Amino acid sequence: MDAHLRELRYFVAAAEESTVTAAAARLFVSQPALSKQLRALERRLGFDLFDRGPRGLALTSQGSALLPVAREVLALWDRGYAEARAAAHPHQLVVGMQTAVGRDLQRPAVERFRARFPSWTVSLRLVGWDDPTAGLADGTSDVAFVWLPTAADLATRVLISEPRWVALPTAHPLADRAEIPFELLLDEPFVALPSAAGPLRDFWLAVADRPRPPVIAAEATAADEVLELVTAGVGIALLAEGNTDLYQRPGLTCRPVPNLPPAQLAVACRPDEPRKEVHHFITCVQP
Structure with a gap:
């Protein structure tokens, strides 16, 4: 059968x-x-x-x-699909990501990579939160910037560790505070990543730091969608400190949340990746 x-x-x-x-x-x-x-x-x-x-x-x-x-x-x-795709496009490197990376990581990495492999092209691919591997699991990306933790078996190198902040509507009663202790957010409705995000969903809901389950107001599969829901007053969301500058918009306020474990951004590839070019790109990413 x-x-x-x-x-x-x-x-x-x-x-x-x-x-x-x-x-x-x-x-x-x-x-x-x-x-x-x-x-x-x-x-x-x-x-x-x-x-x-x-x-x-x-x-x-x-x-x-x-x-x-x-x-x-x-x-x-x-x-097998990843290897076949690589054979069909032997000089193309696809870099997956779940959010805008910023932090001056991509541009110098691409420049260093192309200096070593000038015949290669580098493509950047934005992948939804429903795939926490940013395309590595299904072979549509060769290397990726991912937020940890992930349940997938990946080879990762942590690039940056940043405090978690909270994004909330500017009109929110807590928005005037310089920082917001997490205990004040326990009963707030949150915008969550989809269930397919696995442990990453729990991390951005700070499930491990809660005495009771979170209140889920909505789910979103992309960073822009999360912040649009926050700005509209549907719920609030945690994000990495470095992303507060990348995703500024009217009606949105971001404040630090002390005492939560930091967020970790990593560069990753499949653990059995055989191509030296992929591994070279990883060495080119320097925080």
């Missing part, structure tokens, strides 16, 4: 998220469509992959046996 890659991605996402709701959000499909696809796969396989209960999905023994195989197949395909 053959399974399509899309079906395997659906199965893995459902297994990792444990609910159809979270898996559907991660995959950008509707819940009914995902449930239908999972049921169809089970019928074709001849056995159930999940036990479905009021608390969500639990893998059956058959599903537990199939999950590591499905992950391996997808990883092999993604790696």
